Amino acid sequence: MNRAPVWLALAICLAQPSWAGAAAGSTAVSTAGADQAKPLCAACHGAQGVSSIPAIPSLAGQPKVFVENQLVMIREGLREVPAMTGMLDKLSDADLTSLATWYAGLKLDGPAGSTAPAPVTPQSSARIAAGATMAKQALCGTCHLPTYVGQSQVPRLAGQHEEYLQQTMILMRDGKAVGRDSIMSSTLRGMSDEQLRDLAYYFSNLRSF
Ligand code: HEC
Ligand code: HEC
Numbered sequence: 001m002n003r004a005p006v007w008l009a010l011a012i013c014l015a016q017p018s019w020a021g022a023a024a025g026s027t028a029v030s031t032a033g034a035d036q037a038k039p040l041c042a043a044c045h046g047a048q049g050v051s052s053i054p055a056i057p058s059l060a061g062q063p064k065v066f067v068e069n070q071l072v073m074i075r076e077g078l079r080e081v082p083a084m085t086g087m088l089d090k091l092s093d094a095d096l097t098s099l100a101t102w103y104a105g106l107k108l109d110g111p112a113g114s115t116a117p118a119p120v121t122p123q124s125s126a127r128i129a130a131g132a133t134m135a136k137q138a139l140c141g142t143c144h145l146p147t148y149v150g151q152s153q154v155p156r157l158a159g160q161h162e163e164y165l166q167q168t169m170i171l172m173r174d175g176k177a178v179g180r181d182s183i184m185s186s187t188l189r190g191m192s193d194e195q196l197r198d199l200a201y202y203f204s205n206l207r208s209f
Pocket of ligand 1: 037038040041042043044045055056057059067070071080081083084087088099155168
């Protein structure tokens, strides 16, 4: 699959002067669209960016640049999210930046927002240990940071929904995650479904740092 045009399109998009103006937070730019969109987003991603639906990612505490990039990709149809079709069409670059800044500032505490400690069983401890070892061996932390809270264009994994992480990693490994950075398909290549399950379990159970 040829990913180059995707990145080219994004790079061109990000290089536009209108985007730069929006990112600088010029007071002349209205972000009313973002405020109008928030209740719509809340239906799926939660009122405070913490999703209660296992297949839908939480956005709270995601790096601003990651959310901003994904919103541009989704709006332009480069990353396909059928559930969000048309939803970002009327939003300006300034609106997307405003939404990204807002979500980045929200807090994600435990697994999918729950602060209750995960029940520990010998089986769950073994899976967490297996996931932690694999993440270390595969150097996931070099990009996602050793605490897995993400940085810049690299997403946060800590506290994300297990089901979302697992499904996403399977798609990435199999080269089926259209519009997403091909770096992840090469990183996950060769991993078994079971290994991806353990990784997802480990990350989803990580607490905030
Ligand atoms: C009907 C449900 C629904 C609504 C409403 C919705 N989304 Fe989404 N969104 C999803 C799903 C499902 C995904 C994950 C798609 C996938 O598997 O790649 C997603 C993914 C995302 C992502 C990428 C997150 C990541 O970790 O990769 C961002 C950012 C996002 N949505 C922002 C928004 C914003 C902002 C709004 C409001 C304007 C919104 N969404 C409205 C269902 C929804
Ligand atoms: C070289 C840097 C790099 C390494 C190493 C890396 N990642 Fe990533 N990862 C990224 C980037 C960049 C993205 C955003 C991809 C995109 O959508 O364009 C990402 C996205 C993801 C996502 C999607 C999250 C979401 O919210 O949509 C998951 C899950 C993930 N990585 C897991 C892992 C795991 C597990 C490892 C180790 C086996 C790993 N990554 C190693 C850079 C990296």
